Amino acid sequence: DVKVTQSSRYLVKRTGEKVFLECVQDMDHENMFWYRQDPGLGLRLIYFSYDVKMKEKGDIPEGYSVSREKKERFSLILESASTNQTSMYLCASMRKTVNEQFFGPGTRLTVL
């Protein structure tokens, strides 16, 4: 079974803090993705990565950065958290040439 794990289910941070969200997959997938999910807006792609040390901007990259130093791990970084970044963050991974993204359970981030 493919497993995608995220470091926290719930996280509360203060405005201006640096926040790290970690995602790990155990199936040697090449592609990894970070989304945020907001009511009425669905999932919006923040960043994705096709390989180690590679990253591509998604639809809403502003205020975020990512790191992929190892194939199994994809980190999302909020350099200076703001209240409008309060959201559910979902990580996904996918093998190239296979049409399925596997999702982690999500991290619900609250920025006060």
Added chain:
Amino acid sequence: GEDVEQSLFLSVREGDSSVINCTYTDSSSTYLYWYKQEPGAGLQLLTYIFSNMDMKQDQRLTVLLNKKDKHLSLRIADTQTGDSAIYFCAESMGNFGNEKLTFGTGTRLTIIP
């Protein structure tokens, strides 16, 4: 740009059929997907259809694709309480193997006993 739209809510009586609709704007989509999100969980792929197909059936699920109208639907036969979830349609673009998905807003399906 690409845009995928869905109704936000649908209520169906247990045992009836549910039909969840989706419209998309990008005619170059290669695959179209339906994902299910149960409470407190991530998304799980239910089914997908290649853009040159009209229909795909998988047990209780039927996917219909109307390319001319850019309309996708998911029919769930004999809806059960375990089908309560948010359903997302998504389209993929990009080179095969490096696709990214664009998701709709999600439709929350509620089952009435």
